[in-house]
Amino acid sequence: MPKKMLLSFVMGLNCVYGGEVDQFTDREHFVDVTKKINSSVNDKIFSITDSLNSENGQNEKCDKERLYNTMEDVLDTEPASIIEKEIYNSKTFIGQIFSREKRVMAIPFEKSIYANITSEINFFTARGYSCCSAIVKIGNSLVGTDKISHFFTHGKLYFDRYVKAKQGLGTTDIEAEKKAIDLALLVGEEKEEGEWGKWSTGISSYGDRAANFGGFVFWRDVIDSGNPIIKCKNGKWEIARKFNFSDYVTDGWDEAINCSSYQDAKFAKVVDDALAVLSINSGNKISCPINKESCLVLKAIYGVYAEKILHPKCYAVEAGIILDIEKQKLSSGLEGGGDSPMINESKRDNKGFRNDIEKSNGSSQEIFWK
Numbered sequence: 001m002p003k004k005m006l007l008s009f010v011m012g013l014n015c016v017y018g019g020e021v022d023q024f025t026d027r028e029h030f031v032d033v034t035k036k037i038n039s040s041v042n043d044k045i046f047s048i049t050d051s052l053n054s055e056n057g058q059n060e061k062c063d064k065e066r067l068y069n070t071m072e073d074v075l076d077t078e079p080a081s082i083i084e085k086e087i088y089n090s091k092t093f094i095g096q097i098f099s100r101e102k103r104v105m106a107i108p109f110e111k112s113i114y115a116n117i118t119s120e121i122n123f124f125t126a127r128g129y130s131c132c133s134a135i136v137k138i139g140n141s142l143v144g145t146d147k148i149s150h151f152f153t154h155g156k157l158y159f160d161r162y163v164k165a166k167q168g169l170g171t172t173d174i175e176a177e178k179k180a181i182d183l184a185l186l187v188g189e190e191k192e193e194g195e196w197g198k199w200s201t202g203i204s205s206y207g208d209r210a211a212n213f214g215g216f217v218f219w220r221d222v223i224d225s226g227n228p229i230i231k232c233k234n235g236k237w238e239i240a241r242k243f244n245f246s247d248y249v250t251d252g253w254d255e256a257i258n259c260s261s262y263q264d265a266k267f268a269k270v271v272d273d274a275l276a277v278l279s280i281n282s283g284n285k286i287s288c289p290i291n292k293e294s295c296l297v298l299k300a301i302y303g304v305y306a307e308k309i310l311h312p313k314c315y316a317v318e319a320g321i322i323l324d325i326e327k328q329k330l331s332s333g334l335e336g337g338g339d340s341p342m343i344n345e346s347k348r349d350n351k352g353f354r355n356d357i358e359k360s361n362g363s364s365q366e367i368f369w370k
Contacts, residue, residue: 020125020203021133021144022112023256024278024286032137033087034245037148040086041243044074049230049237062232064223071222072156081152084145087136106134113274121266122202130201139246143253147211151248154208155215158184162216178304181216185308188212202263206311210252213302213309218248250301251294252309258298259288259311292317 048070052063075081109115109128119126133144165180188209223230231240252258262268279286288311289295295317299306307315 019130019133019146020114020201020205021135021146021207021255022107022114022131023135023142023144023254024113024275024288024290025107025111026135027142027256027290030135030137030142034138036087037083037138037245038243040083041075041245045071045229045243046239048074049239053236056235061235062237067223067230067237068219075152076156077153081149083152084148087145087148088134107132113271113278116270116274117202117267121270122263125201125203130203138249141249141251141254143211143249144207144255147207147253150208150211151215151218153215154188154212155217156219157187158212158216159219161187162220181305182308184216185209185213185305189308202267204261205255206258206260206309206314207253207255210250210258210309213305214248214250214253218243250298251291252298252302254294256288256290257294257314258309259313261311289314289317
């Protein structure tokens with residue numbers, strides 16, 4: 001990508017809405033936006049189906065392509081989803097969206113883990129173009145608001161590639177399904193290693209990939225899954241169930257759990273040094289993944305796709321490591337007296353994704369596709 005085009009792309013994406021997030025510096029202050037997002041999305045879905053049904057008149061035929069195109073026009077807006085924009089413009093956030101310092105829950109760039117990135121390391125990040133998104137709570141997880149746009153916009157790119165792949169494979173068996181999803185996942189891999197990530201901000205976010213994948217599941221759920229949001233009945237679109245963002249969000253969206261990779265060793269060292277300072281200031285060792293127990297849960301949630309969605313540090317976590325953590329708790333006298341600060345948040349149980357761990361009866365391949 002030519003430098004001028006890349007500069008325009010990154011500045012356009014991040015001039016108002018932060019493209020990267022620091023989820024290490026402050027994990028205590030956040031706003032729960034789940035109800036607001038659910039209400040907004042459900043209102044939009046109702047308006048879309050009502051409008052299409054009115055246009056359809058007496059014609060007893062549901063136009064699937066028209067439904068998806070209209071949904072895309074409303075929810076898949078660039079450079080940021082209308083839903084993310086609504087969050088920033090709501091009374092939940094005090095101050096003007098153009099003032100990064102006044103954004104509630106947004107870490108100012110100069111106080112973030114990226115503050116010491118120099119122009120020689122990465123031009124865009126050094127100037128604060130890409131940092132920082134606000135941190136909000138959705139369901140049981142803490143996520144950057146940038147993930148909301150990833151969910152609705154980039155998730156649609158995953159879905160489009162999935163649909164195209166399915167058409168090319170010409171079959172609906174399990175192996176074809178997996179091949180189609182693997183091809184969809186390549187979108188995030190290609191883009192995060194390219195213009196969405198390392199080529200621009202220097203950060204390849206696995207949290208973004210997880211949000212993209214959640215968005216793919218949502219777009220497939222619109223009408224194409226076994227548990228659709230919308231159904232066709234007697235030639236009219238009908239709401240089958242309400243959208244709930246908690247069904248799709250996991251701790252995989254949290255960049256302090258599902259770590260990021262960086263463009264080179266110099267960039268990574270700046271981040272590591274910043275985490276070392278945070279560790280000293282807090283009195284607790286801070287590193288990624290900040291909650292290893294969550295990584296085990298995520299590996300079960302994502303099943304056969306986990307290796308492509310989770311950062312290698314998170315994917316590499318094994319049960320034995322968790323046992324070591326429990327032993328450390330016992331030796332520090334924490335049993336029965338509360339969790340250590342670094343373990344506390346891992347008690348969040350990721351009850352989203354339609355409780356798929358329980359539904360799948362341990363079969364990771366079936367988790368998302370019931």
